[in-house]
Amino acid sequence: MGVRAAIARKPKVPEIRKGDTVVVLSGRDAGKRGTVERVIRRQPAPRGRSMFRRGTTAGGVSVVVEGLNIAKRHTKSRQSSSSTDRMPKIQQGGIFDIAQPLPIGRVMLVCPNCSRPTRIAHATLENGRRVRVCRHCNQQLEVKA
Numbered sequence: 001m002g003v004r005a006a007i008a009r010k011p012k013v014p015e016i017r018k019g020d021t022v023v024v025l026s027g028r029d030a031g032k033r034g035t036v037e038r039v040i041r042r043q044p045a046p047r048g049r050s051m052f053r054r055g056t057t058a059g060g061v062s063v064v065v066e067g068l069n070i071a072k073r074h075t076k077s078r079q080s081s082s083s084t085d086r087m088p089k090i091q092q093g094g095i096f097d098i099a100q101p102l103p104i105g106r107v108m109l110v111c112p113n114c115s116r117p118t119r120i121a122h123a124t125l126e127n128g129r130r131v132r133v134c135r136h137c138n139q140q141l142e143v144k145a
């Protein structure tokens with residue numbers, strides 16, 4: 001049992017966060033922009049064989065972007081057999097739009113200052129806080145919550 005916990009404690013600033021505007025680089029929605037609704041972080045495979053899994057991006061992070069990568073879910077209306085008088089479990093049928101997660105490698109952050117897709121640089125402020133910086137205009141990319 002090796003002691004490797006210290007390695008994982010690296011204080012890394014996430015590249016893309018909730019509330020960021022991103023542009024999709026490839027796929028059906030290529031070129032479209034949207035706001036990040038959710039960042040999903042998948043743990044690296046716990047069995048120690050992750051080196052052999054192909055197609056995994058570093059860290060396995062994906063993002064759900066509002067209104068993009070939509071999957072239409074067709075749902076039939078159905079009635080549960082266990083319906084009571086109080087709760088007739090009828091599920092309304094219809095088509096639901098569900099935003100599917102996009103691998104982080106398929107999106108690029110759009111700078112809110114110069115509105116160009118940008119790569120991210122990191123800077124450390126005087127108070128020690130790490131911030132993301134646009135490589136084009138050198139402005140901070142922090143989202144004002």
Ligand SMILES: [Zn+2]
Pocket residue numbers: 111112113114115116118134135136137138139
């Ligand atoms: Zn910029």
